[in-house]
Amino acid sequence: MVESNLPLTIIILWLAITYTYSFIISRKKRGVEEWFTAGRRVGLITLWLSLGANIYSSYTFLGLPGETARKGFTVFIYMIYGMIAYIIGYWLIPILWSRAKSRNWLTLADAYAQLYDSRLVEVFVAITASLWIIPYIQLQLEGINAILQVVAGEEALYVTIAIFVLLTIVVTIGGLSATISINALQGAIMLVSIWFLGLTAPIIAYGGYGNLFRKIIETNQTGSFTLIPRNEDLIALYTTITAAPLGFWLWPNRIHNIFAARDIETTRKNTVLTSIFQLSQIPVVIVGFVAAAMYASGTIPKPLSKEGYDRALVEVTKHLYPPALLGLVCAGAVAASISTAVALLQSTAALFSKNVLGGRMKLLWLARVLTLTIASISLISMLYIKEAIVGLLLVGYGGIIQLFPPLVINMAKPGYINKYVATLSMASGMVTVLVFKILNPIKGLYEGFAGILVNILIITLYVIFKKLLHR
Amino acid sequence: MKKLLVAISIILCYIPAIPLPLIVSGKNPIVITIYMIIWVIYIPVILALMYRIEKTIVEKRGGTVLQNG
Numbered sequence: 001m002v003e004s005n006l007p008l009t010i011i012i013l014w015l016a017i018t019y020t021y022s023f024i025i026s027r028k029k030r031g032v033e034e035w036f037t038a039g040r041r042v043g044l045i046t047l048w049l050s051l052g053a054n055i056y057s058s059y060t061f062l063g064l065p066g067e068t069a070r071k072g073f074t075v076f077i078y079m080i081y082g083m084i085a086y087i088i089g090y091w092l093i094p095i096l097w098s099r100a101k102s103r104n105w106l107t108l109a110d111a112y113a114q115l116y117d118s119r120l121v122e123v124f125v126a127i128t129a130s131l132w133i134i135p136y137i138q139l140q141l142e143g144i145n146a147i148l149q150v151v152a153g154e155e156a157l158y159v160t161i162a163i164f165v166l167l168t169i170v171v172t173i174g175g176l177s178a179t180i181s182i183n184a185l186q187g188a189i190m191l192v193s194i195w196f197l198g199l200t201a202p203i204i205a206y207g208g209y210g211n212l213f214r215k216i217i218e219t220n221q222t223g224s225f226t227l228i229p230r231n232e233d234l235i236a237l238y239t240t241i242t243a244a245p246l247g248f249w250l251w252p253n254r255i256h257n258i259f260a261a262r263d264i265e266t267t268r269k270n271t272v273l274t275s276i277f278q279l280s281q282i283p284v285v286i287v288g289f290v291a292a293a294m295y296a297s298g299t300i301p302k303p304l305s306k307e308g309y310d311r312a313l314v315e316v317t318k319h320l321y322p323p324a325l326l327g328l329v330c331a332g333a334v335a336a337s338i339s340t341a342v343a344l345l346q347s348t349a350a351l352f353s354k355n356v357l358g359g360r361m362k363l364l365w366l367a368r369v370l371t372l373t374i375a376s377i378s379l380i381s382m383l384y385i386k387e388a389i390v391g392l393l394l395v396g397y398g399g400i401i402q403l404f405p406p407l408v409i410n411m412a413k414p415g416y417i418n419k420y421v422a423t424l425s426m427a428s429g430m431v432t433v434l435v436f437k438i439l440n441p442i443k444g445l446y447e448g449f450a451g452i453l454v455n456i457l458i459i460t461l462y463v464i465f466k467k468l469l470h471r
Numbered sequence: 472m473k474k475l476l477v478a479i480s481i482i483l484c485y486i487p488a489i490p491l492p493l494i495v496s497g498k499n500p501i502v503i504t505i506y507m508i509i510w511v512i513y514i515p516v517i518l519a520l521m522y523r524i525e526k527t528i529v530e531k532r533g534g535t536v537l538q539n540g
Contacts, residue, residue: 076507083514084484090518091477213501227500234495238488272522275515282508 007151008159010327011334018185018335019166048270052187052277057136057340058143058310059393060284061190061333065316066309068288069295073229074236075288079281081241085248086275090268092249093258095411097267100259107347108252108403109355115410118419125403126355128430129252130348130374132399136251137348137378139393140341142310145382147333150314151326161379167338168345168375186335191280193332197317198283201290204320209286212293219296232444239449244394246452247401252351253343284313291316341378348374395437398448402429402455409459421462429455472528476521483517 068075096111105111108129113122144163148156202212216227229237249255261267291312294300300319303309317329349371406422417425429451436447487510494506 073503073507076511079511080507080514083511084481086514086518087480087484087521090480090521091473213504217500227504228498229495229503234492237491241485241488268522268525272515272518275518279512279515282511 006323007327007330008148010324011148011151011331014189014331015163015166015334015338018338021185048187048273048277052191052274056187056190056277056280056336058140058146058333058337059340060281061194061336062143062146062310062313063139063393064281064284065288065291065313066306066311068285069291069312070224070306070309072225072227072292073233075285077233077237077240079278079285080237081244082248082278082281083275084241085245086271086278088245089249090271092408093267093271094264096249096255097258097261097264099411105259106256107350107354108250108255109351111407112403112422113355115407115414116419116422121406121419121422122355124423124426126351128399128426129250129403130351132396133252133344133348134374134378134381136393136396137341137344137374138381139396140337140344141378141382142307143337144334146307146310147314147330147337150311150318151330160382163334163338164341164375164379167342168372186332186338187277189328189332190336191277193329194280194283197313197329198286201287201316201320205290205316206293212286212289215293215297216289219293225292225296235442235444236446239444239446243401243446243449243452244397246404247397247448250400250403250407251344251396252347253340256347256350257343287313287316294319345371345375345378394446394448395433398433398437398446398451399430401448402426402433402451405452405455405459417459417462421459425455425458428458476524480517480521484514487513 064075064078067078099105099111103110103114105114107126109122109126112125113119116122141160141164145156145160148159152159202209206212206215249258258267258270261270291300291309294316295302295312300315303311314326314330314333317326321329352374353369403426406417406426409416410422432454433447433451436445436450487506491506494503497503
């Protein structure tokens with residue numbers, strides 16, 4: 001009894017430490033600028049750990065090993081688009097940071113409001129970005145629940161709800177200072193546990209990496225799992241790595257975290273260093289391969305649903321390591337989910353309060369009320385809508401990507417497209433994403449890619465039309 | 472200078488996509504896996520290289536590459 005509860009005790013202890021720490025840090029920091037951007041004075045190490053933890057969520061810790069164990073090759077698509085996003089971020093982020101600093105942008109929608117001098121575009125971006133974030137928050141809750149199902153059994157759902165309620169209270173009070181301090185600690189434990197697992201699991205389970213792959217090839221070349229991509233996998237690869245990197249830095253939680261950086265040099269160095277954080281996906285995928293081999297040989301029972309594969313990393317850890325270590329790894333995995341959920345909650349509330357409802361009541365209190373509202377919607381979604389973690393993330397990505405063309409076009413050439421074209425192109429792209437997601441007309445084609453094509457097509461038609469009119 | 476560096480860095484990231492169909496046609500899962508992992512590791516190297524180049528330019532000219540255009 002005592003032994004079976006040890007992992008859960010470790011998780012709760014770790015969370016108690018991080019919540020207390022963030023509460024102490026954010027206690028004395030009050031005011032609107034503090035809540036939204038932590039006073040723009042976050043240093044390199046804190047920003048690196050915080051942004052790393054913010055970016056790497058349940059998706060990395062649970063979704064990627066699950067995807068590896070279920071489908072094999074396709075996991076590399078997600079790793080590569082993430083990496084390419086850093087090159088785009090390296091050039092884009094310093095420009096965004098400088099503009100945010102000089103023009104006092106607090107949120108993503110502030111950028112659009114100023115670039116288009118339009119309340120319409122501001123509200124559209126704030127509402128749609130917040131809506132696309134809900135599946136991303138739900139994904140984090142699914143992740144916490146998946147971990148706790150392994151260590152807490154039937155009580156998992158209650159513990160998930162308790163953790164999330166506590167978290168919401170901390171963020172509601174502390175804003176971005178609390179978010180960053182929680183994430184810096186979570187980032188540290190995530191890195192340690194991910195690399196430990198990836199390096200040791202193949203050796204403990206199969207005596208080495210060579211044996212692991214021999215086992216996979218012998219037993220696992222049937223069903224949906226394959227390391228040799230099919231045509232639709234290659235279509236998915238090319239369309240995803242073309243479109244998805246464009247949206248990577250436009251997630252409001254990421255861009256708001258960047259706005260909090262102390263100076264431009266911190267943002268540039270941070271982009272290079274955070275790409276190294278991304279290399280932590282390699283050990284995660286290795287654990288996914290261990291899970292694939294274990295599922296195929298029957299060492300661990302094969303999941304019955306695709307959501308079941310999201311527990312692959314925790315199942316492997318439970319099978320190979322003692323309960324205390326399982327507790328530490330699960331604390332890291334819960335940390336991954338929490339850190340991102342915190343940042344998402346804070347940034348969504350910031351968008352809604354500042355850019356949609358701002359001015360009608362005190363901004364800070366409005367942001368707090370909205371944090372609670374968005375948290376509740378996400379919790380209800382988790383209880384009633386079931387989807388695998390990777391699927392949830394890609395749905396959100398497809399929508400967020402659509403914000404990219406109007407942002408960069410008018411940043412490069414102010415006034416090049418007007419507010420109506422910007423709104424129409426983003427809205428059409430988002431509708432296309434939903435249509436392609438539901439109908440799936442071309443196997444493997446990433447819906448975000450279809451959306452961005454429609455988005456750019458509308459902008460191009462407008463530019464051609466404008467040139468013809470001015471002739 | 473800025474536009475050239477941006478273009479070079481993006482092209483370099485996508486170059487491994489070109490021979491991929493050829494690698495895949497060999498139907499060797501280990502070769503494919505190693506190739507994809509190398510592609511993942513290769514991108515931060517490009518990024519570090521860009522950072523280094525930019526720093527060198529900044530030291531020579533003063534300001535940043537973005538400012539120098």
